[in-house]
Amino acid sequence: MESLVSECPTCGWPGSDVCEVLSRHLTSEGVVTYSRCVCGEVQVRLRPYAADRPV
Secondary structure: OOOOOOOOOOOOOOOOOOEEEEEEEEOOOEEEEEEEEEEEEEEEEEEEEEOOOOO
C-alpha cells in the first residue's frame, strides 16, 4: 500500500484533492482511507503513524 499518492493512475487528478471519502479505518500500521476520485476510480491510502507520536 502506498502512503502518498501524487495523482490518480486513471485520470491524473491530484491525489491531494479527494472527491469522496468512502471510509476510514484505524489499523496497526496507521490510518487506511478508501476514497473515490472524480473519474470514479477507488483508491486505498495508508497514512502511517508518526514514529515520534504515541498511538
